[in-house]
Amino acid sequence: MEQIDITITVIDREGVAHELTVPTDMGMNLMEVCNGNELGVEGTCGGMALCASCQCYVESNHKLHEPSDDELNMLDQTFFVQDNSRLGCQIKMTNDLDGLVVRIAPKGE
């Protein structure tokens, strides 16, 4: 049977690691997962790479798809950006992300 749940770890802004079981058949993205688990991610723009309130750092070695121009453009207008920064809303929950570890980036003012 096809695997439909994966486990990912999200480290919140207080440094607490949350191990989450996430379905991959619902078209969810990482921002929505964080939101649903009340991890303090706002997702103001609703997931269109237009606000960067879901910035996170990818800490595991998973190979993610390259960021789109919109995502890079938004990261250019954000603070605390690192080489492993991504917008959570652009990361779809798929089977190959099992074991993913991400840290939520600090909030701007």
Added chain:
Amino acid sequence: MSIIINHPFYAHLQPIMIETDILIIGAGPVGLFTVFEAGLLKLKCHIIDVLPEPGGQLTEVYPKKPIYDIPGFPSVLAGDLVHNLMKQIEPFKPGFTLGEKVEQLEQLSDCKFIITTSKGTQVKAPCVFIAAGLGCFEPKRPPISNIRDFEDKGIDYVIREPEKYRNKTVVISGGGDSALDWTIFLADVAKKVTMVHRRDSFRGHLDSVEKVMDLAKRGVIDVITEAEIVGVAGSDALETVTIKKNSGESFDIVAENWMPLYGLSPMLGPIAEWGLNLDKKSILVDTRDYSTNIKGIYAIGDINEYEGKLKLILCGFHETTIAVQSAFAICYPDKKRQFKYTTVAGVEGF
């Protein structure tokens, strides 16, 4: 702010007090539609928004995106919806104060409210409609601890008068088209322009990117890539900024001005201090009329919260339609109103 403005010494500077029936905070779609529904009841409105253009999130965040859930419009661009709303409310001649932030609210002994903006504009009204959305759009401030010490003393988040930078040594950082466009523009005005960018490539109109690269190649401007500004210093005004390369090394460069252009983000701001019942960043309302705990103040659209709330334009339109009925009773306690369809009564402007 209002303390200075109200001081008798400044009386000659005091702007005329604007009087209206409903003062609307926020020119997003919900604030705009309020003018229409209020107008049908012959209530006059004045709208204040910190942004220079009406439209709220639709104008600031996604003007070119299609919206699919406005009843009767299978698809409408956000910018077009704002344009149409402006047309729809035109007959009711709303007053607009744009580019000013609402900072203060006072209640007078006759229960009317006085609102004061960041520029000292005052509006008096028996009803206040807070349609402030996700908050007041304000420039994003880089996370540098002493940055506020240099705001308006060399650091500007918005470029209002480019002439101010004539013969100055300026630094621009940020992303998107505005950082590129201002770099190009100020290259001719300032003594020296340095652009600081976090990555080694730029996003933006190809044309602007090419121009910036060309200016840098010809030595007209300096471009420092893979770097970030991490510190600011100066004795009275800004004198230097500290640049940290992604590789780790850091150094200072001379900067009489620094313009961090990172776009805007919404902040609740002063509204949180008006004694309204809040739930996190939202104002709690009574869903019978979307009134707050202060009689005469209503909260509509994204800013309010109640059981089952959805942050949708459609819901905001509904909320304000109900709320203006209640506001009518406050403006005209002795009048009875007969409900009429627009198909029957038409739209009779002022």
